Amino acid sequence: MSLTTQWDDGEHSGTGKGRVPTCSNSQPSMVFSMLDALNVEADSCVLEVGTGTGWNAALLSERVGSVNVVTVEVDAQNASAARRRLGTVGYTPTAVVGDGAEGWKPSAPYDRVLITASLREIPRAIVDQTRPGGIIVSPYATEYGGEGVVRLTVREDGSASGPFVGSSAFMRLRQQRTQRKHVREYMGGKPWPADGKRSTTGLSPDDVGDWLPMFAIGLQTTGVFPWAEQYEDGSYTLWLRDTDVTSWATVDYVPGAAEFEVYQAGPRNLWDEVRAAYHWWSSQGRPGFDRFGLTVTPDGKHYAWLDAPEHPVPTVEHTA
Structure with a gap:
């Protein structure tokens, strides 16, 4: 079980819950599985992005020595508390307050990098x-949802590629958070279904709502x-929206x-796109996280693949 240690970027105080959890201790099984995937060696130089409570930094310091560990935390309050905890038990990694997306160049290059916040890029x-x-x-x-832990190996040409090693559910890196528009913004002030075009589907919204199919669709x-x-x-409406605030769809589950x-409206038929992505995943035998992988090209582009980098996951074309 994970343990939430901060709500609302520190703006919430008291014993109750805030609106959004923004820092936590991950469940031990997740911590240890990610460290296992990292395969840290005794003399590795390690960068951690997201100090949090300092637990990972302590484990890494025990393994390779504090001198070989750099940990970066964007939240000054969390960073200060983690530094005190680490010092109390005798660990003194280089602890930086800054944007983890920028890494920490003064101590580069690194043999291993552990990121403890969810990324879209x-x-x-x-x-x-x-x-x-x-x-x-x-x-x-x-963007659609679903998340997995990826293990990338960096190549001489500046690319990085590797498989997903399991599912995960981390808080988003602050620099990659998004602000969503309310559904009313998509309908121009008109009540639902506004100018949406009606149809029916035999694919249940429940089928596209689990973590794995969400990941494959995304x-x-x-x-x-x-x-x-x-x-x-027990019924619900599945809303689909696009990030450009041009299209929306609803599917009513009973x-x-x-x-x-x-109902679908706008230049994109979002339910048709989601349905096509789901059917592709199903046609491939409903592969799990461990059959997918990710490649980051030298120019920074990302593409997912199934079983091998030579088999890229197709991109669903925008439908209208």
Whole structure:
């Protein structure tokens, strides 16, 4: 079980919950599985992005010595508290307050990089500061949802590539957070269904709502994200919106139904795109996280693949 240690970027205080958790101690099994994927050797120089409570920095310092560990934390309050904890137990890694997406160039190059916040893009600076043959382990999330831990190996040409090693659910790196527009912004002030075009579908919204299919859908789609509006009787409306605030769709889930009502509006038919992505994943045998991988090219572009880099995951074309 994870333990939340900060809410609302430190603006919330007291014993109750805030609105959004912004720092936590990850569950031990996740911590140890990511460290296992990192494969730290005794003389490795390690960069950690996201100090948090300092737990990972302590484990890394025990393994390779504090002199070989750099840990970067954007939140000054968290960084100060972590530094005190680390010092109390005798660890003195280089602890930096700064933007983790920029890494820490003064101590580069690194043999290993551990990122403890969810990313939509692997920062170019992180790849550049990792020596060829070095390993980057990071949670990687899609815009649509779903997230997995990826293990990238950096190459001589400045690219990085590797497989996903399991699922994850981390807080987003602050520099890669997004602000969502309310659904009303998509309908121009008109009540639902506004100018949406009605159709029906045999694919249940429940089928596209689990973490793994969300991940697979997100690898294929661009700029589309879901939100579920729940009702007391167990039904719900799946809302789909695009990040350009041009298109939306709704799919109404009713328990036990065989068909579901769909409305779509805008230049993109978002439900059609999500449905196509789901059917591709299903046609491939519903692969798990461990069959997917990610490549970051020398110019910073990202593409996902299935089983091998030579088999890129297709991108669903925008439908209208």
